[in-house]
Amino acid sequence: MEAALYGPGGFYVRPGGPGPAGHFRTSVHASALYAGAVARLLGWVDERLGHPDRLDLVDVGAGRGELLAGVLAALEPGTAARVRPYAVERAAAPEGLDPRIRWVAAPPRGVTGLLFANEWLDNVPLEIAEDGRYVLVAPDGTESRGGALEGEDLAWLERWWPAPGRAEIGRPRDEAWASAVAGLERGLAVAVDYGHTRAARPPFGTLTGFRAGREVPPVPDGSCDVTAHVALDACAGPGAVLLSQREALTALGVSGGRPPLALARADPAAYVRALAGAGEAAELTARGGLGDFGWLVQPVGIPAWRP
Numbered sequence: 264m265e266a267a268l269y270g271p272g273g274f275y276v277r278p279g280g281p282g283p284a285g286h287f288r289t290s291v292h293a294s295a296l297y298a299g300a301v302a303r304l305l306g307w308v309d310e311r312l313g314h315p316d317r318l319d320l321v322d323v324g325a326g327r328g329e330l331l332a333g334v335l336a337a338l339e340p341g342t343a344a345r346v347r348p349y350a351v352e353r354a355a356a357p358e359g360l361d362p363r364i365r366w367v368a369a370p371p372r373g374v375t376g377l378l379f380a381n382e383w384l385d386n387v388p389l390e391i392a393e394d395g396r397y398v399l400v401a402p403d404g405t406e407s408r409g410g411a412l413e414g415e416d417l418a419w420l421e422r423w424w425p426a427p428g429r430a431e432i433g434r435p436r437d438e439a440w441a442s443a444v445a446g447l448e449r450g451l452a453v454a455v456d457y458g459h460t461r462a463a464r465p466p467f468g469t470l471t472g473f474r475a476g477r478e479v480p481p482v483p484d485g486s487c488d489v490t491a492h493v494a495l496d497a498c499a500g501p502g503a504v505l506l507s508q509r510e511a512l513t514a515l516g517v518s519g520g521r522p523p524l525a526l527a528r529a530d531p532a533a534y535v536r537a538l539a540g541a542g543e544a545a546e547l548t549a550r551g552g553l554g555d556f557g558w559l560v561q562p563v564g565i566p567a568w569r570p
Contacts, residue, residue: 264388267483269353274485275386276354289382290455290508290553291330294543298333300515304568305334305377308451309342311565312375318345319376319450323443324383325350327357331364346376370443378443378452384493385456387439390416390432391470398429404482423461423497429468433494440498440559449564455508458495458557465492495557503561504569508547509554514570517544
C-alpha cells in the first residue's frame with residue numbers, strides 16, 4: 264500500500280494528470296460550501312485564540328490545494344491577511360499554486376490555529392489481518408496467508424477490533440494522527456473520513472480501490488487509489504468529540520433547505536442560485552452519503568467545538 268500510493272510512480276505522487284479529483288469526488292470537490300464551512304470553523308478557532316497576529320491553517324492531505332484556495336477566498340480580507348496556510352502533501356506542488364500557500368511534506372510544528380485533514384487518514388497505509396494472521400498482497404492484488412499477528416498489531420486488534428474474521432489494523436492511523444496533533448500548540452485539529460467505531464466494525468473490512476470515478480479492486484500496483492475506512496474512535500485523543508458530517512456542517516451553517524418561493528418572484532436569479540446551493544448542501548449532508556462521514560474534533564489548549 265505504501266509503495267502503491269507513495270512510492271516511485273505511486274498513485275498520489277506521479278507528476279501531471281488531474282490529481283485525486285480526477286478519480287474520486289470528495290466534499291471539497293462537491294461544493295464551495297464545504298470550504299465556506301471550514302472558513303467559519305477557522306473563524307471560531309480565531310475567536311477562541313484571541314485573534315492572534317498569525318493564524319495557522321494546515322490542510323493535511325491537501326491534494327492540489329483546492330480546500331485551502333476555497334477557504335482563503337471565503338475569509339474576510341482582514342482575517343485572510345493573518346492566515347498562514349500550509350498544504351501537507353507528499354506529491355509535488357501543482358503549477359499555479361497561490362503563493363501564500365506553503366507546500367510541505369509533513370505536518371508542521373508549532374501550529375496555532377486549525378489543522379484540518381479531509382480524507383487523509385484513509386490513505387495512511389495499514390496491515391490487513393484475517394483470523395489471527397497477516398494477509399499478504401502481491402502487486403497484482405493476489406492475497407495469501409501470512410504469519411501470525413504479534414506485538415503492537417495484535418494488542419491493537421485485541422483492544423479496538425476484537426471480533427473474528429477480517430480486520431484492518433488501524434495503529435498506523437492512530438500514530439499518524441497523534442503526530443499531526445502533536446504539532447498543534449493551541450487550536451483545533453479535525454479529521455474527516457469514512458469511519459467506524461468499535462461497536463460497529465465492518466465484519467469483512469473495507470479495503471477497496473478507486474480509479475476514474477469508479478470503485479475497483481484494490482490492486483496495489485499504483486494504477487488506483489487504495490483506501491480503507493478509519494477507526495476514528497481509536498485515533499481520538501483526550502477531549503476529542505466524534506460527530507457525523509451532517510451534524511458538523513449543519514452547525515456550521517450548511518443547510519439543504521429550499522429557498523422561499525417568494526424569492527423566485529422577487530429575484531429569480533437569486534432564487535436559482537439559492538436552489539443550486541441547497542442541492543449542494545443536501546449532497547454534503549446526505550444520509551447514506553457524504554453526511555455519514557465522521558468528524559474527529561480534537562481541541563488543544565482551547566475549549567472543544569461542539570454543535
